[in-house]
Amino acid sequence: MLSDEERSEIEEEIRHYARKRGASVEALMCVQRRRGWVDDETLKEVADMLGMSVGELDGVATFYNLIFRRPVGKNVILICNTISCMVMGYENILAHLEERLGIRLGQTTADGLFTLLPVPCLGACDRSPVMMVGEKLYPGLTPEIADEILREHGWRG
Amino acid sequence: MEGLTEKPLTGHLKPDGEALDISEYEGYGGYEGLRKALRMGHSEIQKEVKEANLRGRGGAGFNTGLKWSFVPMGKDAPRPKYLVANADEMEPGTFKDRFLLERNPHLIIEGMIIASFAIEAETAFVFLRWEYTLAAKRMRRAIAEAYERGYLGRNMLGSGFNLDLRVHVSAGRYICGEETALLNALEGRRAVPRSKPPFPQTSGLWGRPTVVNNVETLSNVPHIITGGAEWYRKLSRSGDGGTKLFGVSGRVKRPGLWELPMGTTAREILEEHAGGMADGFSFRCLIPGGASTEFICEEGLDVKMDFDSVQKAGSRLGTGTMIVLDHTVCPIAALHNLERFFAEESCGWCTPCREGLPWVARLLGAIEDGEGEPGDIETLREHTRSLWVGKTYCALAPGAMEPLKSGLAIFREDFERHIREKGCPSKRERG
Amino acid sequence: MPKIYVDGKECEAAEGQNLLEACLGLGFDLPYFCWHPAMRSVGACRQCAVKEFKDENDARGRIVMACMTPVTEGARISIDDPEARAFRAGVIEWLMASHPHDCPVCDEGGECHLQDMTVMAGHVYRRHRFGKRTYRNQDLGPFVNHEMNRCIQCYRCVRFYCDYAGGRDLSVFASRDSVYFGRSEDGTLESEFSGNLVEVCPTGVFTDKTLKKHYTRKWDLQAAPSICVHCGLGCNTTPGERYGRLRRIRNRYNGSVNGYFLCDRGRFGYEFVNGDKRIRRPVLRERPGEEEQIDAGEAIRRASLMLGDGKRVMAIGSPRASLESNFALRELAGPENFFSGLPDNEHKLLRLVLDILKGGPARSPSLSEVGRADAVLILGEDVTNTAPVEALMLRQAARKRPVEKAVSRKIPEWDASAIKTAIQNEKEPFHVAAPFATKLDEAAKAVYHAPPEDIARLGNAIAHELDRDAPSPEGLEGRIAQLAKDIAEDLKDAKSPIIVSGVSLSEAVVKAAANVAWALEAIGKKAALSYIVPECNSTGLALMGGKSLDDALKAAAHGGFDTLVILENDLFTRAGKEEVEVFFECFENIIAIDHTATRTTSAAGLVFPAAAFAEGTGTLVNSEGRAQRFFKVFDPEGDIAEGWRWLGRIMEESGAGTAWSNIDEVLESMASEVPELQEAIDAAPSAGLRMAGQKVARAPQRFSGRTAIHAGRSVIEPRPPEDPDSPLSFSMEGFQPKGLGKEPPPELIPQFWSPGWNSPQAVIRFQDGTNGGLRGNDPGVRLINPAEAMPGYFREVPGPFRPRKGEWLVIPVYHIFGSEELNALSPPVAGLIPRPYIGLNPEDAVKLEAPPGEEVALKAGGLHLKLPARHMPGLPEGVAALPVLPGVERLRLPQWGVVARPKESAA
């Protein structure tokens, strides 16, 4: 069930578009911000608010890589895997993270703390390799820095 | 005028990395351009911008004033009209719009207001990629400040002009940066591009006249209005007006971003501003303007970085942010990385892009892994022809083919050796 | 007409088309996927690439998508150009990269647009050596099978389902090379047009589940031109038969009627033909409960005894029997003893509709004209449930003016996505007045939910707004007066307004609709007036004349009749059980002729097995007044024969004349006896027609096994049956229509097939230009034409609806699945028929303390029904709704009744 707070936030978004559906992505994100992902039931409610069918809204939701339709860990790590980061050796960082967390790209740790996902170019190529954890950008990664970041987010290894 | 500098985009930025707030911005003459614009006619503004030869910084380099002039004006024009600042920056290797959004939000806002006024748009959006969280925060704060000072909202500065401006935060996918896909995204549809014609200027957001401009493009507008077209053109070292944010990433001494005159050579950017190659790394080649441009090698480094010159040199200025490949990077692996990116970012609408790019990426992957076959090079070459402009629905796939096309020529030897020797020779050499 | 050059050949193309449409219309082969003639272009698949040259000196040219390039004067293009060819082959190669190549086990095989285009584009060798993607399939309900692995991502399915047909539960999900077409979760497709996906999908993703169940190759299906029997619209169909069983229904293009699409009732209702309730031999029932099958000769002899010898005979015809059968019956009993079998109000309303359409200037539109209307007023019909394809056409009409506006902004009409962008969901003059919420409400600018009287008042108010001479309802509420004014404005502004009404509600509504249409005519606007009628030959029966069922009941009660002959009519679906039983008591003999056992046939002493539509030949008249011929698809087993054939033989046996030897003779007698039906003869060519000296083959060229089908019984190959009634042969031998002019008159095209075109898209080869009518005129002749002169308006306008304390006005509700008798007998449809209910306004329901599903009692017309309550949004207070469904006793509606909780009503 959408909370009142979510509802009013979505309604506020809707006000800014000529038609309700314009607020699709923001409405879904509003749900995701609070719950980490968008479950089927909530998606239905949001669709209702936007005057869209469930399929229509889900068609939009599943188009985007940053709208999660399946549960994710408490911290979503988005590691850039595109050209500049490749040149600067993101593969080592990724391998390091996979080793540390015991998961592969696309997976979530058993304790539900981390989900590791690839992301295209984060627009911080002068500071490659980079990744985001949650809403924060972490540039200039080395294995040591990566460990620190993981610790900052509750990793105890 | 006090605000005018040789570096209109970055001249007054704060060294501490914070954004200019509205008072600071006004202190450097900010919003003077807007005041002046409000006194000019719509067509006068359009003309000024056109004459400044400001070319779109989103990558295609279309004359901005000319683009605006296609918007139907006057009483009978369909309304409301819209202006969108394209801040979806996701072109690999590109990090220039992030910089402006984080550091000089008011410049963008002022540019957007003037542009909106020039086309009589009543609603404007900043279409921002989700990952730019700091930019979102700073843009929103700046927008609130601008509302407070009466630069936005109803009857702006007593001019009778109304404008609403809002940040729309997207949720990923490179294709959203393509202007018509962006409009579908803003309408809450799947972000699939639209066919052109009709162009957004006549039938854009919700079917209404809409202009989509890149963030950097719009940031140039206030200064063109304050300084005039002629002043602006003279900032450049070539025919394209103004300055440009040039960036370098890769194994160079000082990766970064600099505002330099249009037409600064690639060599100067690479060697002087980026400090040349990092120790222990030698230059192999570079992609001049984001992932969807063709490679430039040593002998091409003296090209002037402006739209026409780079085009003449067989590549594109694109976003003006170059990616340097050093001698340790296997070119096949680099191409594989690029093409996998494009394949994954295809919207899935047209066949060549949806089906052709994954094939290309898999072929490159196979070659990289030593599973290439002799016919593969020809298959790749065919794709560079059949995923070309006009054959696909939008410019994503042709963009993807630019590095591949030049890569196949430049790294021919590498391709053949990978196939012949069933694997990456340099990897083997390195052990 | 612009001149264009295709590979150097000078051709004339139609204005306002794109190059693909022009090329296809001119007969060139150019492959395509995402384009569809009804949905037009989106430029997604890139299959239709051609080379375009600037002028005759341009040797390089550039590749363009034909479907996205307008026809312009002097355009020069090449289909044959090597680069264009190579690119097209490449597109197929891409599409094939993940296609499963499962043609040998695929239901689409042999009728697959993807197969056709692969051959046409010349892709032969597979270079792609990587894995294919796979998907999970969904259960989409009883009609449509889902096999996503075969998808080639042309987006046609969603474009048809959502954009064209207004469906909401089919979508495209995900992106890049993993886009998925389906529902958000498993479940029956909700659109009543879902079956069209089977034809719209160019490959085997969406296929006909009913066909799949008894898998048959498409080229093994025998077919004949047919007409849908499940509502009054007369959509053209192509039924397919194998081994004496009907296997599927496919759309048969008729540019003036259904175009490319059918509804699910029409497509999947056919299985009653294979049903176990079929009557296949004459049945004699001398004493109740005792029945025996007798042979045909014996049955005819017994019938002649019941009829001859001064016996007074009463005949009851049927709105679901052909003109010929009804006429034969009328001949048998004499016009004065011929009754329509329809209850009084329906009988009278149908006559009234005829009088209006023939006596006034407003013209009954063809279905395609409905789709081209630019302002719509619906008065009192739930069109989606009573005439589904008309609802589909109306949805197109709803977009008409926004599309025109976009076109005036230089956006080509064929550019579907640009049009969609430009018009968004703009509402255009589309108004619905209905007694409850209907599916078309969503297309409407204004919706008015009201009782029948008030709907009629609104209609009259609109008429009065248009023409002050039209009567004006007294004491109209201000809000309604304003609505009437707005609607009148919209109708006045339109170029081709249409008023849609029907016989579901009341005489006042029918008359109000006429007044609106006439008022438009009075101010110089051509108005179309479309009345929806319930059954496939309701209009034909009305033209035949006769009296109502109530008249029959009365006459019988008076006495003097010996024998009752009932043709293809279950009287228990027309009147209350007791009435019918009393009626039957009045006769010594009852003869029934029907294809399916009903309560009526069980009451008959002698039953003749009639042909179902696919087993016989005859003519039906649709709501437009268009007479259309359906032909025998296969020769049925048993003694099954057309009603008219039985009746002819019986008359001959009883000495009343000689039996007709074929349908042409019936039509001739009918023409001389019933002048109004004279032109029905021209609904199709007569049996004597030959093409190049041959009959037209019902079976396709590649039909297999004719010589072996019967081998289990006898190794001697039986001669194919003779068909005296048509120029069609029961064989693959005979003239094979091939399109592009090598075809019989369109009424006789059993299947659209053309070399290289095995899919439904082959119809392109038979059209007069893409989207045109069938070459040589769309089948059917209009029997109803408007009068020049203005009749006087209907002057009596009902007073406003006054709710009665403690009483409810009970109105009928129709359901696409179940409200028509025959589709309800088709197993896949049967599962979708709603459970009977009593519909209540939500507030009334609250007052009655009847939450949804709670049983309530309805007392009306001497009947006492107990059914669960259903809350119906929009249903006015004081009005209750009773669905027309199997298992719900038939009441004459509307009428007043009492609704109560069962306990209270018992007290």
Ligand SMILES: Cc1cc2nc3c(=O)[nH]c(=O)nc-3n(C[C@H](O)[C@H](O)[C@H](O)COP(=O)(O)O)c2cc1C
């Ligand atoms: C696949 C694709 C992605 C694009 N992404 C961006 C982008 O992120 N930002 C941008 O400004 N332009 C992008 N563009 C270019 C836009 O379509 C458009 O040309 C630009 O926003 C226009 O602005 P300008 O005239 O100011 O350059 C992209 C184009 C394509 C084909």
Ligand code: SF4
């Ligand atoms: S080239 Fe085609 S599939 Fe690719 S992004 Fe553009 S429209 Fe989509």
Ligand code: FES
């Ligand atoms: S039919 Fe032309 S692009 Fe699909």
